Every structure is written in C-alpha cells, then in structure tokens.
Amino acid sequence: MLPLIPLVVGWMLVSKSTKSVQKHANQHQLSSVATPNLPSQNSASLAHSSLRAVKKFKDDAVALIFDDKRRQGIQDISLDEEVLSEEQLAANRRFKFSILLFASIATSAVIYAPLVLLHIPFLLYLSFPFYKEGIQSLLVERRITTRLVDAILGMGALAYTPFNPPILIVGSAGSVGVSYINKLIAKTKNGARQNLTNLLGPQPQTVWVVQGDMEMEIPFEKVRIGDVMVIDAGMMIPVDGRIQKGVGSIDQHKLTGEAQPAEKGVGDAVFAATVVLSGKLYIEVEKTGEETAAAQIGHILNETKDFTSSVQVRGRDIADRAAAPTLALSALSLPMVGANRALAILFSGVGYHMQILGPLSVLNFLQLLAHQGILIKDGRALEQVRDIDTVVFDKTGTLTLEQPHVGAIHRYNGYSETDILTYAAAAEHRQTHPIAKAIQLSADERQLSLPAISDAAYEVGYGIKVHLDQKLIRVGSDRFMTMEEVTVPAELQSIANSAHDQGHSLVYVAIDDHLGGVLELHPTIRPEAKAMVEALKRRGVEMYIISGDHERPTRALAEDLGIDRYFAETLPEHKADLIDQLQTEGRSVCFVGDGINDSIALKKANVSVSLRGASTIATDTAQVILMDQTLNQLEELFVISEHFESNMEVNLYTTIVPGLVIIGGAFLGMVGYGGSIVLFIGGLVAGLVNTALPLFRTQVDGKVQ
The missing domain is CATH 3.40.1110.10 (Calcium-transporting ATPase, cytoplasmic domain N)
Structure with missing residues (x-):
C-alpha cells in the first residue's frame, strides 16, 4: 500500500489548501466547506516542498503564458478586490487531486502493477462529472455529446483492459491536462467583474449642507431631497440638483459628452458624477443615489443582455457534432472488427481537442496581448474582432x-x-x-x-x-x-x-x-488619431463619430480626421440605439468610448474598447482596454485577431486529421485501442505545440504572429 501514501497525503493537502482559500473567501462572505484534520508536519512539509518545486518549474518554463500580467492589469483598473469564485475553488481542488492521483498510479505501476487497480475508484471519482453530464445530455437534453462518448469509452476501457496499467496511466495523465485547462478557464471567467459597482466613483462619507444660517457637515446617507448642499472647486457633485446660489465651471463630459467645461449659475441643473472645476455652488438636491441620471445609466446597463458565444462553447460544439457519428461508427464496427477496434473508434475524438486547445489558445493570446499593453478581459472579443466592419468612436476623451x-x-x-x-x-x-x-x-x-x-x-x-x-x-x-x-x-x-x-x-x-x-x-x-483612422480605412473598415457635443465641432473633427459619418448632440441612451441601428443593417460594430455616457453603447456593441484612465464604468463594461491610454494599439487588435483565427484553424486540423486516421485504420484492421491512444495523444501534442507558436514568434520579433 506504500504507493497510495502520496494520494492520501495529497488529499489531506488539498483539504488544507481548500481550508486556507476558503478562510480568505469567508472574509468576502463566501460559504465555507468543512475540511478533515491536517497531516503530520513532516509529511505536509515534504509534500509542500514538492509542490513548490513543481510550481517553480511551471513559473520558469511558461511564465509568459501563465504569469500574473493580465490578472494584474484587470486588478489595476478595478476597484474591487479579487475573490475566488466557487467554480475556481472546485477547479483548483480537482486539479491538485488529479496531479496526486497520476503520481500515485505511476508509482504503483513501477513498484507492483496490480496496485494500479486500487486507483480505479479515484479515477471514477474524477470522471463522475463527465458521466453525469453525458447521461443528463441524453436523458434531459435529448442529444448525444462528447460527455456521453467519454462515459461509454471509460466503462468499455475498464471492462476490456482492467489489468493494463499503461491505459490507466494515460487516463490519469489526461485527467491532469483536462483539470488544468478547466482551472485556467475558471480563472479567466472570473477575471472580469460582473457587478457594476462604484458607478459614481467613491461616494463622500460626509457632505456640507445649509441649515439655517450655518453650513453643517452631515453623513452623506442623511441627505434628503430639498436639502441645499455646498460643493467647492475640485469636488465631485454626488447628487442631481439645481444651483440655488453661486457660479461655477463644471466638467461633465464623462456624463454628457460635452467637450468644454460648462459654466453654470443660479437656476441651472447639475448632475451627479460631474466635477466642479472652479467656483462654489449651493445646490438644491433633487435626486440622490439610484435616482440620479448616472445611476439610471447603470440600470439600463444592467438590463442589457450580454453575448453568449465563446471559444469554449465553440470548441464543445465542434466536438459534440462528431459525437453521434462516432458512436454509430463504433457500434457498426463492433461485429465487424471486434471490441478492440470499436474502442479505438470511440477514442478517435474527432474535434475533441478543440475543447482544450481553443481555451488554451485564447489564454496564450490574452497573456501575450497583456504584455503588449492590450488587456482583453473577455476572450470572446478575440474571435469577434475579425468580423468587425464598422468602428464607432465617441468624440470627447477618445478622439480628443x-x-x-x-x-x-x-x-x-x-x-x-x-x-x-x-x-x-x-x-x-x-x-x-x-x-x-x-x-x-x-x-x-x-x-x-x-x-x-x-x-x-x-x-x-x-x-x-x-x-x-x-x-x-x-x-x-x-x-x-x-x-x-x-x-x-x-x-x-x-x-x-x-x-x-x-x-x-x-x-x-x-x-x-x-x-x-x-x-x-x-x-x-489625439496625436495618433489620424494615423489610426488611415490604418482602419486601409482595412476597409467604415467609421462613425458619436458625440454629445454640438453639430459643428463634431463635423469639423470628422472632416479633419477624414471620417465621413457622424452623429452630434446624442444623448447617452440614444448612443446605444444608434449601435442597434447599425447592427440591424447587418454591421458588426466595435465601439470605442471612455465615459459613463458611453457605457450602454459599449455593452451593446459586438466588441467594446476603452482606454485605461477612463471612467470606472467604461473600463468595467469594455471587453478590451488599451493600457497605454492611447489609440495606438487599435489596429494591432485587428491584426492579432486574424492571427488568433489562423491559430484556431490549425488547432482544428490537429484534432480532425488524427481522428479520421484512427477511424479509417480501425475499419482496415490497422489501428487498435492502443494505437488510437498514441494517435490521439499525438494530435493533442501537435495542437499544444501550435498553441505555443505565438510565444516563440513573439520572442523572436516582439510581436504576436
């Protein structure tokens, strides 16, 4: 039973790690999970040292792919502290367990092969989610998926080769790879914030209001409609209201899109999320909190539906479409070529690798782009950019x-x-x-x-x-x-x-x-604006300007930059309507904006881009953030998206070709179950090499290819 010791110790370490992570999560009001007692200090220290050595090797070997550059970029533009999701916690536990199970099986095979059979329950435990999903897809969704093929293959392999240690070793190694990919996917999905918090920026804890003949400081939450609030130069206005006394210059471009500060006096309306540049204003409060104009934009934004397509779903669909034909061919071959080659056909996995290679390619490109100053929070943008035929720019703060x-x-x-x-x-x-x-x-x-x-x-x-x-x-x-x-x-x-x-x-x-x-x-x-517009024109992209500013300055800017179409004096909610209108005409739209007033349009667009340093709501909503605060990298985004699609096409070939060879070889009596494993893994290795090619090319010339 000596080979099982690493597995037992590892299970305890996973529990210890889970307890530590969930203790951190409890500080953020996440649910906790009970954990077993800790192992002895010496065993824990030894295992912990081994894990640290593995981690160091991973960090040194693939730091460019899996370092924290992208995560740090997201954290830099976010006001929230990163919290691990339940999906991440589960994925982390499963990954650690799969590593230890693989080590234990390999050790058992070397010392005493029959001990490998003791690991079958643990392999079934790791495979249980696949069995569950496969049966559910058949009985509930009424469709055949790769999970069902996996379940049938797993049971058939265990029945046909119960005393074949290499088969179990290969199966456990595959579990490690799949678990790691699922871990990375869960981490990526949790990278972008889902809650639109701090829409109005940091709210003041106290404010000054007029009470009688005096100005009194009171808690902000006690402000009521009808109160007269005192706002000095340099302060953000936290409410909607009307000036009762005073004159001031107010920067409200992030809310209304007006380029120049507005000079306002008695009787003029003012809005939350705008900043008093000069003057001292006495503002009669008309709306607070969720009733303000800026908060209403947030409500509309939360109600806007998000896109559902993703690379992971795309890869799963490719594999699922091949599931039913694979089962049919395997069943047809069983009386013709026997169980061994029928299992080989089940193992052909036509399109199967796309579930792994697709997300991994995305992760590689996301990290490479983060190193080049392009932070893509949502990997779906990578595949959608190449279809963009129309780019819409907000005027103030983006082109100017x-x-x-x-x-x-x-x-x-x-x-x-x-x-x-x-x-x-x-x-x-x-x-x-x-x-x-x-x-x-x-x-x-x-x-x-x-x-x-x-x-x-x-x-x-x-x-x-x-x-x-x-x-x-x-x-x-x-x-x-x-x-x-x-x-x-x-x-x-x-x-x-x-x-x-x-x-x-x-x-x-x-x-x-x-x-x-x-x-x-x-x-x-912007100094780079003209060159960027010319570059997009060469790509055949049509461009529009949308602005809340007056018609004449908007037209003058469009003429200066060589952009033929523009919309002026546009309210924030109407910006989103214009995006809808363009999409209804069959256009694929990229919107580039930086203000609170742009957030709804950013959410509506097929691809949304903002600049670092823009309003928090804009950087929360946008899929792509240009971290150098310029438009210099916008064309590069289109170029890289094309490279990504080329990379994905090669990935598809590496999973389809080996699968077809396995099926053809099985029917011709040339490929059995063992040979199918070799070809299957060979295709996966070829795909993994392809996903890493952008890394090597980047190291040569500094650009993603």
Missing part, C-alpha cells in the same frame, strides 16, 4: 484629449500675442483646471519667462485678477469682463459666436482697465 490647447490669440489695443499669453499664464500659474493647464502649456512651448505676481484674487466661477509689473491683470470669461466693467469691442461678438459654434472656448485677458486680447481654446485631437 480632455485638455484643450490654445489655437488662436486675438490681439487688441496694441498688445502682442506674447504679452497676452505671458499675462494669462502668469495669472493662471497656480491653477490646476484644464483651461489653466492649456494656457501654461502654450507659454511653455513658446519658452516665455513669466513675471512674479504680487497678489491674486480669484472671483469664484468667473476669473482671476492679479497684480504684476505694476499692472492689474484680469483673466476670465466675458461675464467676468462685464462684472469688472472692462469694455469688450463689438467686433469681438462675431469671433465669439464663431468660436462657440465650433466648440471652442474664449478666455479674455484685460490689462488695467481695457481689453488686451482673447485666447481661443480648441479641443486637442
């Missing part, structure tokens, strides 16, 4: 950057562009909002020397005034100029109207009591 740039400087009263930009940059030197940064960047590019300011007074929501070079400098909006009684030339109105129509914003600069000039800020197109 959040920070604008100084596009033009309008001079007045004899001041030069350098004078105007120098004064504006000096005044905005310590400000952190996007407009101030744009002005500072323009001054840096011109290498301007900024004078020191003697004092500064920031007029909330309007502008800033400072003293420098014995001059009073005012920088701000047209409202600020009116409030400061600075005369704005009448001819400037046409410039202002044109700028606003194009989605540009104006910053006025006054020196002492008269206007010195106006800075015109333009949206900044």
